[in-house]
Amino acid sequence: MYTYIVKRMLMLFPTLLGAAIVVFLLLRLIPGDVCLLKFGGEGGYVDPEQIKMCQLRLGIADPKVSQFFSYIGGLITFDLGTSMWTNRPVTEEIAIRFPLSLQIAIMATLTSIIIAIPLGVISAAKQNSITDYLVRAFSIAGIAMPSFWLGILIILGLLIGTQAYSGVPWMPPLHYKSIFVDPAHNLSQLIWPALATGYRYSAVATRMTRSAMLDVLREDYVRTARAKGLIERVIVNKHALKNAMLPVVTIIGIEFAFLMGGLVVTEQVFNLNGLGKLFVESVTQADYTLTQALVMLVVFIFVMVNFIVDLMYAWLDPRIRYS
Amino acid sequence: MKGLAPRVVTAVMGAGLVIGAAIAQAATPQKGGELNIVVGSKIPSYDGHIESTFGMIHPIKPFYSGLIRVNPDNPSSPTDFVCDVCAGDVPEGTEGGTKYTFKIRTDIKFHDGTPMTSADVKATFDKIVFPPDGIASNRKAYFKMVESITTPDAETLIFKLKHPSGTFIPSVAMPFNFIYSKKDLDKHGYNWHQKNVNGTGAFMYVEHIQGSHVKGAANPNYHHKGKPYLKGYTALSAPKMSVRLQAIRGGRADIEFRGFPPKAREDLVKALGDKITVQESDWNCVLLVTPSHKKKPFDDARVRQALTLSIDRHSGSKHLSNIAIVKTVGGIVFPKHPLATPVSELKSNIIGYSDDIKSSIAKAKGLLKDAGQSNLKFTLLNRGVDQPYKVVGTWLIGQWRKAGIKVEQDVRPSTPFYASLRKQKDFDVSIDFNCQSIVNPIADVSKFLPTAGNNYASFSDSELEKTYDRLLQTADVDQQKTLLRQYEKRVLNDLTSQMITMWWYKINPHRSYVKGWKIAPSHYLNQSLDNVWIDQEEKKRHGL
Numbered sequence A: 001m002y003t004y005i006v007k008r009m010l011m012l013f014p015t016l017l018g019a020a021i022v023v024f025l026l027l028r029l030i031p032g033d034v035c036l037l038k039f040g041g042e043g044g045y046v047d048p049e050q051i052k053m054c055q056l057r058l059g060i061a062d063p064k065v066s067q068f069f070s071y072i073g074g075l076i077t078f079d080l081g082t083s084m085w086t087n088r089p090v091t092e093e094i095a096i097r098f099p100l101s102l103q104i105a106i107m108a109t110l111t112s113i114i115i116a117i118p119l120g121v122i123s124a125a126k127q128n129s130i131t132d133y134l135v136r137a138f139s140i141a142g143i144a145m146p147s148f149w150l151g152i153l154i155i156l157g158l159l160i161g162t163q164a165y166s167g168v169p170w171m172p173p174l175h176y177k178s179i180f181v182d183p184a185h186n187l188s189q190l191i192w193p194a195l196a197t198g199y200r201y202s203a204v205a206t207r208m209t210r211s212a213m214l215d216v217l218r219e220d221y222v223r224t225a226r227a228k229g230l231i232e233r234v235i236v237n238k239h240a241l242k243n244a245m246l247p248v249v250t251i252i253g254i255e256f257a258f259l260m261g262g263l264v265v266t267e268q269v270f271n272l273n274g275l276g277k278l279f280v281e282s283v284t285q286a287d288y289t290l291t292q293a294l295v296m297l298v299v300f301i302f303v304m305v306n307f308i309v310d311l312m313y314a315w316l317d318p319r320i321r322y323s
Numbered sequence B: 001m002k003g004l005a006p007r008v009v010t011a012v013m014g015a016g017l018v019i020g021a022a023i024a025q026a027a028t029p030q031k032g033g034e035l036n037i038v039v040g041s042k043i044p045s046y047d048g049h050i051e052s053t054f055g056m057i058h059p060i061k062p063f064y065s066g067l068i069r070v071n072p073d074n075p076s077s078p079t080d081f082v083c084d085v086c087a088g089d090v091p092e093g094t095e096g097g098t099k100y101t102f103k104i105r106t107d108i109k110f111h112d113g114t115p116m117t118s119a120d121v122k123a124t125f126d127k128i129v130f131p132p133d134g135i136a137s138n139r140k141a142y143f144k145m146v147e148s149i150t151t152p153d154a155e156t157l158i159f160k161l162k163h164p165s166g167t168f169i170p171s172v173a174m175p176f177n178f179i180y181s182k183k184d185l186d187k188h189g190y191n192w193h194q195k196n197v198n199g200t201g202a203f204m205y206v207e208h209i210q211g212s213h214v215k216g217a218a219n220p221n222y223h224h225k226g227k228p229y230l231k232g233y234t235a236l237s238a239p240k241m242s243v244r245l246q247a248i249r250g251g252r253a254d255i256e257f258r259g260f261p262p263k264a265r266e267d268l269v270k271a272l273g274d275k276i277t278v279q280e281s282d283w284n285c286v287l288l289v290t291p292s293h294k295k296k297p298f299d300d301a302r303v304r305q306a307l308t309l310s311i312d313r314h315s316g317s318k319h320l321s322n323i324a325i326v327k328t329v330g331g332i333v334f335p336k337h338p339l340a341t342p343v344s345e346l347k348s349n350i351i352g353y354s355d356d357i358k359s360s361i362a363k364a365k366g367l368l369k370d371a372g373q374s375n376l377k378f379t380l381l382n383r384g385v386d387q388p389y390k391v392v393g394t395w396l397i398g399q400w401r402k403a404g405i406k407v408e409q410d411v412r413p414s415t416p417f418y419a420s421l422r423k424q425k426d427f428d429v430s431i432d433f434n435c436q437s438i439v440n441p442i443a444d445v446s447k448f449l450p451t452a453g454n455n456y457a458s459f460s461d462s463e464l465e466k467t468y469d470r471l472l473q474t475a476d477v478d479q480q481k482t483l484l485r486q487y488e489k490r491v492l493n494d495l496t497s498q499m500i501t502m503w504w505y506k507i508n509p510h511r512s513y514v515k516g517w518k519i520a521p522s523h524y525l526n527q528s529l530d531n532v533w534i535d536q537e538e539k540k541r542h543g544l
Helices: A002-029 A034-040 A048-058 A064-076 A090-125 A130-144 A147-166 A183-217 A220-227 A232-262 A264-269 A275-284 A288-316 B004-026 B054-063 B118-129 B168-172 B182-188 B241-249 B262-275 B301-309 B313-320 B343-349 B357-370 B386-401 B414-424 B441-448 B462-472 B477-494 B536-541
Strands: B034-039 B068-070 B081-083 B099-103 B146-150 B156-161 B203-209 B213-218 B232-237 B276-291 B326-328 B377-383 B406-412 B429-435 B499-511
Touching (some): A002 A064, A034 A048, A090 A183, A090 A232, A090 A275, A090 A288, A130 A183, A147 A183, A147 A264, A147 B241, A183 A232, A183 A264, A232 A275, A232 A288, A264 B241, A275 A288, B054 B203, B054 B232, B118 B156, B241 B262, B241 B499, B262 B276, B262 B499, B276 B326, B276 B386, B301 B357, B313 B326, B313 B499, B326 B386, B377 B386, B377 B414, B386 B499, B406 B414, B414 B429, B441 B477
Parallel strands (some): B034 B232, B377 B406
Antiparallel strands (some): B068 B081, B099 B156, B146 B156, B213 B232, B276 B499, B326 B499
16 A cells, blocks of 8 residues: 555656646747737837836746746745746735635535535436436436536526615625635625536446446346345445445545636636636736746646545445555 | 617617716716726736736736826817826916926825825836836837926926827826836836735725736825725626626626727616616727738729728717627828818718718729729728628628628637737738827827838838828927828728728617716726715615
């Protein structure tokens, strides 16, 4: 087991290095730079001298090879540099947004688990019944409906509904307050995006839970349990569910990692100051240092979540032995 | 029923406008209340001297004063400037218009308690006009006429100019010229203000959470007595237009200062009725068409003239203003400025401005035939932003089609768009724009100079340069007008080096309890917020 963990940890480095090279090269393929945007983005007078000074200061004019080694050197020493747009440390920019993204990811994951596992199990246990059809329709709708679109509907629904009910339209707050500082404000802002993303996320997990359960329920040991006279609830909950969880855990893990940096549009719709919105801003502002750091952060989260999921396999299925 | 909705919206909106104006005139400002603003752009740094985005001006300007500013009671006038930290009226030039003596107020304090003197104002303008090597100053070029800045005493500041200039006073009034403390510049250096705030403005810095919001609290020692009226403000970052719109509708924000398209105005008025006041104004931003003269066949003036002749600006103004933030037909000068050429004169003197579009299109076809370009095809480079770029770009393609010109649109995100327009200059024809803060026609039209850093048409013309040099060096308004007419004809007629499409139109719907703020011809202007107040009774009526 320990050898496996060490091997997996060592695999992290080439993965991160590969991602670092790809993101560095891809960003440099896009024409233009942050200085052109900063000094002329709004159509006013553009002083070429100022643009040149900015490019020199930010190292954009340096040879690409020297930029690359400086970037890799920074990664090795855990110095992610400063944002080219705000001139503030990248770690500071990320630290401001990280708690919000983490909270949304946790809330959406919990929403998803609460919805997906019971529905998936019920749907499998009552295969081809009305309940099964309803659950399948519900989950297909969730997969088909983009979470940002659902988000827009939620906001419009809140505005129209509250205006019709109380005469005063209401929408979620626009700025974030920690749950430890103002829980009511925090939840009234984040519950909606968590529901919008959690629903889509749950739809995928519901379908996965259902098909995994159907497979397990056809296993010999389940038939044996039934032959022994065990009641159906015990068979499903104690014998089948745990074994059906392997693919579900994988899906939940990957989706969690995706939520940490991938809520690009949903964060825009709800005006959430999270990592997804920061991603969009950094790309549109050609802020290389910030984009590179964010990509590396998301890659790191993905790798770590996959690693944790792999370790959970052994707990869920004792037949799996990594040694 | 279908036709009724727009009429109702217009009627309610009109009522909102009228009621808003009447209340603003009649009511006495009330103290207290917090203003919530939504801002659609991000703050790069707090240093006005190096930044150029409204994303910085809207949240940060209230912390700072300027030497002079647009009159907050009459911001729609492009020529009405008043003292901010100076005393009395804005001075007239003496010694043939080459010397401006400002009397500086002595009762002003920075937020850290340091008294402000003329030395602070001098240090500020020294940084802007004569920055040391390696120190950025984004508006240095506006002050090329300044020879020296001196302070004979703590209350006097003198600008000595190399020659008289019609651009000097508007340049001083630019909202980016934040007054900094000399002490801060000496002690902390020229980059300190990028991350720190210490001004003399109506509000004091409370907090800034990157990407989220900026908070300001009223400055009890503000130098315009009795102001500000607000207890404080919060500028909330909201890059998506739909979020800003819904924020006003949902009571999370009271106002947005940049402006909304017509449809958004109608949606808000429809949802909130007389709880919305709408202010509208011509906007000192214009969309241009820039052909690359180094590319065939756009090196031929006849082809460029055919392009401008095919554009029906008058009907475009009528129809596009229903869906986009463009409206006003004008020449190269902001149409509401006294130096601008009136539309009647443009119609008779400038090609492409005639009412008779059929005859213009016939002329355009003739010119293309003469140039051997009857089957002209080209690609229009455009910026991937709906308002107004993509809307106007699509409309232009339709206009050109009427003259038999086939155009494809290459829409790119801002970064590659700027790279192509400004760096590589590899386009056939591109959408371009000129968007300024203060209305400063003589400085603004420098955009059309072939040697200007922001002219991307790739051509040269010594006559244009000579006319502009003469324009720069005269303070006589009549002479300025004559020279500007010559310059405009050279740009739009003889060379057709670039083409004007339409000037932008600014629409600011806001909650009707927000009083005292008056719309200006630029989203950068009148943002000190010291005149703004909240009508608390009216706010209660909104259920907020």
